[in-house]
Amino acid sequence: MSVSSDVHPDPTHEAGLSREQAARLLAECGPNTLAPPAVISLWSRVSAQLRDPLIIVLLAAVALTVATADYADAIIISVVVLFNTTVGVVQEVRADNAVAALSAMTAPTARVRRDGTEQEVASADVVPGDVLMLGEGDIVPADATLRQAAALLVDESTLTGESVPADKDVHGTDPDTARLRAGTVVVRGRAVATVTATGAHSALGVIAASLHPRQQLTPLQKRLAGLGKVLALVTVGLCLLVLGLGLLRGQSLELMAVTAISLVVAAVPESLPAVVTLGLALGARRMAARNAVVRRLSAVETLGSVTVLATDKTGTLTEGRMLLERVWTPLGTVTVSGTGYEPVGEFLHAGLPPTPALADAVREVLVTGALCNDASLVPPAEAATPWAALGDPTEAALLTGAAKAGCAREGLLRDRPRVGEVPFDSLRKRMTTLHSTAGGAIDICLKGAPEAVLEPSLLDEEPEVLKRAREEAAALSAEGYRVLAVAAGSHTALPDPAEKSESGLRLLGLAAISDPPKAAAEATVLACRSAGITSVLITGDHPATARAIAVRVGILRRDEAEQPGLVVTGQELAAGQIPDLTAVRVFARTSPQQKLDIVGAWQARGEVTAMTGDGVNDGPALRQADIGVAMGRRGTEVARQAADLVLADDELTSVVAAVEEGRRVYANIRRFLLYALAGGAAEILIMLLGPLFGLVLPLRAGQILWINLLTHGLTGVAMGAEPSSPDAMHRPPRRPRQHVLGGGLWQRVLRLSILVTAVCLGASLWVRHTGGPWQTVLFLSLLAAQLGVALGLRERVLTRRNLSLPVAVLTAAALGVAAVYVPFLAHLLGTSALSWPDIGIAAAAGLIAFIAARTECSRSPEGRG
Numbered sequence: 001m002s003v004s005s006d007v008h009p010d011p012t013h014e015a016g017l018s019r020e021q022a023a024r025l026l027a028e029c030g031p032n033t034l035a036p037p038a039v040i041s042l043w044s045r046v047s048a049q050l051r052d053p054l055i056i057v058l059l060a061a062v063a064l065t066v067a068t069a070d071y072a073d074a075i076i077i078s079v080v081v082l083f084n085t086t087v088g089v090v091q092e093v094r095a096d097n098a099v100a101a102l103s104a105m106t107a108p109t110a111r112v113r114r115d116g117t118e119q120e121v122a123s124a125d126v127v128p129g130d131v132l133m134l135g136e137g138d139i140v141p142a143d144a145t146l147r148q149a150a151a152l153l154v155d156e157s158t159l160t161g162e163s164v165p166a167d168k169d170v171h172g173t174d175p176d177t178a179r180l181r182a183g184t185v186v187v188r189g190r191a192v193a194t195v196t197a198t199g200a201h202s203a204l205g206v207i208a209a210s211l212h213p214r215q216q217l218t219p220l221q222k223r224l225a226g227l228g229k230v231l232a233l234v235t236v237g238l239c240l241l242v243l244g245l246g247l248l249r250g251q252s253l254e255l256m257a258v259t260a261i262s263l264v265v266a267a268v269p270e271s272l273p274a275v276v277t278l279g280l281a282l283g284a285r286r287m288a289a290r291n292a293v294v295r296r297l298s299a300v301e302t303l304g305s306v307t308v309l310a311t312d313k314t315g316t317l318t319e320g321r322m323l324l325e326r327v328w329t330p331l332g333t334v335t336v337s338g339t340g341y342e343p344v345g346e347f348l349h350a351g352l353p354p355t356p357a358l359a360d361a362v363r364e365v366l367v368t369g370a371l372c373n374d375a376s377l378v379p380p381a382e383a384a385t386p387w388a389a390l391g392d393p394t395e396a397a398l399l400t401g402a403a404k405a406g407c408a409r410e411g412l413l414r415d416r417p418r419v420g421e422v423p424f425d426s427l428r429k430r431m432t433t434l435h436s437t438a439g440g441a442i443d444i445c446l447k448g449a450p451e452a453v454l455e456p457s458l459l460d461e462e463p464e465v466l467k468r469a470r471e472e473a474a475a476l477s478a479e480g481y482r483v484l485a486v487a488a489g490s491h492t493a494l495p496d497p498a499e500k501s502e503s504g505l506r507l508l509g510l511a512a513i514s515d516p517p518k519a520a521a522e523a524t525v526l527a528c529r530s531a532g533i534t535s536v537l538i539t540g541d542h543p544a545t546a547r548a549i550a551v552r553v554g555i556l557r558r559d560e561a562e563q564p565g566l567v568v569t570g571q572e573l574a575a576g577q578i579p580d581l582t583a584v585r586v587f588a589r590t591s592p593q594q595k596l597d598i599v600g601a602w603q604a605r606g607e608v609t610a611m612t613g614d615g616v617n618d619g620p621a622l623r624q625a626d627i628g629v630a631m632g633r634r635g636t637e638v639a640r641q642a643a644d645l646v647l648a649d650d651e652l653t654s655v656v657a658a659v660e661e662g663r664r665v666y667a668n669i670r671r672f673l674l675y676a677l678a679g680g681a682a683e684i685l686i687m688l689l690g691p692l693f694g695l696v697l698p699l700r701a702g703q704i705l706w707i708n709l710l711t712h713g714l715t716g717v718a719m720g721a722e723p724s725s726p727d728a729m730h731r732p733p734r735r736p737r738q739h740v741l742g743g744g745l746w747q748r749v750l751r752l753s754i755l756v757t758a759v760c761l762g763a764s765l766w767v768r769h770t771g772g773p774w775q776t777v778l779f780l781s782l783l784a785a786q787l788g789v790a791l792g793l794r795e796r797v798l799t800r801r802n803l804s805l806p807v808a809v810l811t812a813a814a815l816g817v818a819a820v821y822v823p824f825l826a827h828l829l830g831t832s833a834l835s836w837p838d839i840g841i842a843a844a845a846g847l848i849a850f851i852a853a854r855t856e857c858s859r860s861p862e863g864r865g
């Protein structure tokens, strides 16, 4: 792999397009996107709902009732069909909108030069003729021709399948080397290129045209669809039993058929898919409001069961705002004062200004660090704002240090322009730049991790000096500093390839850079621990630095810091010296590829792993992790597009917030299942057992459907927005393989349904005994009992959060009463007016069911979900 070092300025492309030109081209050529997703028409949504087997059965029932002139039932069944279809369509549209909003939030962006300034635009707005600025980790947004390239290496595997990245250069023998294709990834170097084709005309467009991406169901949706089928079969079986028994008792076939159909419709939780989809979509929206943007709906449910959080260090656990604090040279050490990136500070040696010799030695370290550097410092726009840095914070810290010594990079580069480079990458852990001097010589500037620099093959130094430098580096790392060794040399001619320059150099010194832990990092790690999530640190930094930070943020306890086996290095991993990766808490000096092994080891143990990453090589690990987490601001485009979760604020606490939302969604789905299945089972039991107690046809078809409408349609959907339990994050995560009805849920369904059946049958038998309208009492009791269960399953009954649930319950109760007292409805449903004591009996049934639901849930170790 050769490293090119040519930078070819092309003045014709300096300014790029003007804003007007870009807008005109966008209108002419269309957006730089692949074929937009087909808009689903309202009619196709409605017809999809009408193709649902349950609805088909209901439509058949409408036909049957009309044919037999049973207009009352025909009207009610039609209302149910209308209501279910409307709810289904509305929820689908809401879920789709939520997903579309999420995609927009993580849409790819590109850097272009327009009107002479560099700006970030949505990739969709890139037009032919745009001047693209590309750097490490960028995804090439459109086909383009190279104008300038520095050490450019591009991964084209998405298009060609070729796994070895290709060198790209302006002047290659093969014209392909100067061509960039949409969808490929810059793995190293920088480039300026002019866009030649966008959207469907680009290489990616041509490939994508043959693919038809489809929205996939999430694992939970798939499992629930399976469960739904089983439930439907069981219910149909039981309803056939009701039908058969009714016929045996001499009821008419038409009456029993409509009753059995209504019972199927009522007992099967047909709103389950809608509740789940909407629950996931609302969960995703709430996560986005808490700065955690999911890129796939399935991530919402997976987040709830995360058991391991593997995080990187710089910028995630630490501020990522680096400060050069000490410089070591063979002549002595100086400390550097100052804050942030403001180039103001003092150099002191043992509290006094350094001797001229030491000051010169330090200056040499700083000048070399500033030359071997791609960052830049940005002065404050207003007096109140601090200095900022563009580029790698490590390099910015060195620039600031040099500026404090009066050496600005621009001035240094003017005297010694860069003529070549071997860029930094996390495998080599060092970077070299080559500069031409006025005298015609080539100066070599090198900086990197101590163990990648303090090598006899690179440095022409006495072993004694190397030994001292290594000891000093180890001591500084143990204090938590990121340490860089700096070396320099000179050649008479430009070495080709540039790597050849990395030998025979002089060690100038060490730079110790601090990067304090974020204020919230310790609290985040603690929050994970109390939620049963193990935090693991994976970093490219030195083990001593990593250990010091891990102790400070609580990943390691103080007494664990020196315990063998908890902190390991990538080298030990590579040598196969670590038998159990899941016992390790800190991985230092790891390569991005090793992250894959670490995730794999956790997954093999059945754990659900969330992993942060932002580098260009982190893509595979992010994809492999159950939840790949990328930083929205700091992360590379590649990392963002490979991730499942993008943190808009770059704060790790947002992962914890997302886990909490994920747990809430899952708990609410289980809550809905408990409610809907217990209600459905009670309806069937009542219809099966009622006749044994002399209630010939316990409920009429219309009554069953009315209850179904009020309990599932209104209340059930409102359950999806219930707040999370206050102790949701103080419980261990659910076991990943746990069935959605596991953890005692189906037993609770059974107990609650038996209780509701007993209470409702008891109430109606009592009223029949007193000569009252037993069927209407049974109808109202069953409705009241189900609403009682809905309220009883809340975390806190009287919370103001999710007012939609109490409102839904009250509305359902009012419509239940209306079914008895509004003459038209009473006629339709066949109910009769009740006396006050009868109403009291129905209310008591509701109260008993409410108390039973609360008792049932207080027994459950995992709360009400």
Ligand code: ATP
Pocket: 312, 313, 314, 315, 392, 394, 395, 424, 425, 426, 427, 429, 430, 431, 447, 448, 449, 450, 482, 483, 484, 538, 539, 540, 541, 542
């Ligand atoms: P983290 O997990 O903290 O984000 P990382 O994986 O990003 O760490 P790298 O950026 O790969 O770590 O850095 C590894 C080592 O390489 C650092 O400890 C440092 O010694 C050295 N290093 C980092 N940046 C540069 C640079 N720009 N030039 C030279 N050496 C560098």
